[in-house]
Amino acid sequence: MPSPSRSIVGEHFPLTDEQQNLLSLAEQVGRESLAPRAARWDREASFPFENYHDMRAAGLLGLCVPKSHGGLGADYATYMMVSAELGRHCGATALTFNMHSCSMMWTGILADDLDMSDAQRAEHLRYREHHFERVVRDGAIYAQPFSEGSAAAAGKAPFGTTATKVAGGWRINGRKIFASLSGAANYYGVLCTEESAAPSMRDTLYIAVPGDAPGLTVTGEWDPLGMRGTVSRTLIFKDVFVADELQLMPRGVYYQAAGRWPHMFMTLAPTYMGIAQAAYDFTVQYLRGEAPGMGAPVKRRMYPTKQIAVAQMHIMLEQTRALFLRAIQDARIDPGKQARLRAYAAQYTIMENANALCQLAIRTCGGQSMLKTLPLERLYRDSRCGALMLPWTAELCLDRIGREALYEPGESDDSPA
Known part of the structure; x- marks a missing residue:
């Protein structure tokens, strides 16, 4: 072993x-x-x-x-x-x-x-x-709130949270939703748009807002389907002053980073790779009669239907792992087109297969897997959330793969033949 x-x-x-x-x-x-x-x-x-x-x-x-x-x-x-x-x-x-x-x-x-x-x-x-x-x-502890309920977190529009230059620092106004570590982080690495007459994604500022800064409030309830321990409530910024030295990158540099280091947007995937592994591990333990908290051990591994299900899970897990490991080895500044496509494919595959593996695990382990005394129902709920997470949701990954596979940068159907 x-x-x-x-x-x-x-x-x-x-x-x-x-x-x-x-x-x-x-x-x-x-x-x-x-x-x-x-x-x-x-x-x-x-x-x-x-x-x-x-x-x-x-x-x-x-x-x-x-x-x-x-x-x-x-x-x-x-x-x-x-x-x-x-x-x-x-x-x-x-x-x-x-x-x-x-x-x-x-x-x-x-x-x-x-x-x-x-x-x-x-x-x-x-x-x-x-x-x-x-x-x-x-x-x-640092947090990194992205989402605002707009296209900004997907890289399609300037962030609605704004930063206005003032003496010695910046005045921040706006909000971030699904802000993980809300109320727990010492600093929130906030992406916001430097205020100007014509706001642009190029004007993105990346700055650490202290968790105890006057004008910063945490609001809203947190009672979601899964990933409940992230406590991702809403952050409200009302004329929050943040000193210059709390910038996480010099002004204007984040836009370059977002375009040239795309694999940094894949860093949510490992959590779900781990969940996929956990679902497989538990299923094997359960069928071998070795799962903790089950009382008297009962082996269920001798049934052909269980063996076939584990084989299906094993194949899916190894496919997912192989793509994960290849994609993270690709990561570098200015990766080539195929490496970018592979990163999208890895993100999509991990997020979808994690949940598929949890579904198979529940079906294979049977009725007891629904009990909250066992981890499978939690793994299932947590795994379902991955495909929804910005900036690379499952839908956005499919969109980018299809578009970037068929079009070169700057190319359009209106271009002359």
Whole structure:
């Protein structure tokens, strides 16, 4: 049997010693802390503060902070694998952890690849040192609210949340919906549009709003179908002052990042890769009579219908894993057309197959799988949410694959033959 920390990537997948150590750490924290509490956060629709305490103690909040700043220095592919391992134990925690880690990656390894003037680079290095220090020294949690209920989060329009330049900083007004970690984050990495006569996506500002800033309120109820432990309520910004030094990228640079590093929009997928693995793992344990919480063990593995169902699940899981691992190896600045298409395909496949695997698991395990004392019904509900998540929903992935496969950049049907 492969070691538990390797199951998310499959047996014999080539890992560096550092990747193996980080996956082992994630497996330990997931098994000891995240999994035993997952049902509680789901039942209460409450934020997993205790999980964050344990991840902070393990150093995982600094996973994507460069080693030069005291973090663990994980690159993109390593983060994606570690995130999937955490998702295997608690999907809601892994999903919120993604928002935090992406704030560090956008500010760190992604920004290192972007074109900046000497002045912009110096400004960015100066500002991000303080962000990294807050995470490593103080254990700060960052969020990354995108959604506004408009086309902005999908990259089709400027953000409705605005930033007006004032002395020493910015005045922020607007709102973000489905803001994961609402009320729990120390800083919200807010994407907003610099106010001008003709607002443009090129004017996007990426800035960290302190969670206790005057004028920032958290509102609305949180009682969703799944991913209940993310506590993704609505953020309202009313004349919120944010100092210049809290920028996560220099003004105008985010637009370049969004276009040149598309794989950063795929970072929600590992959570659902982990859920898919968890559904398969539980089904095998259940049919072998080894599932925890089942009382006297009963084996059900001898029935041909169960064996065929597990075979179907295994095939689907391996197909999904193969595309996931290939796509994260593609990730880089300015990827080619096929790599972009493969990223969309991986996102779509993971989000849809995670739920399909959970459906098969419920059908195969039978009536007891509906009970909240077992994890399958939670995995099923959590997995259904993935296809809806911006900026790459399942529908948007299909749209982009079809369009970009058939048209070259700048090409249209009105172009002369």
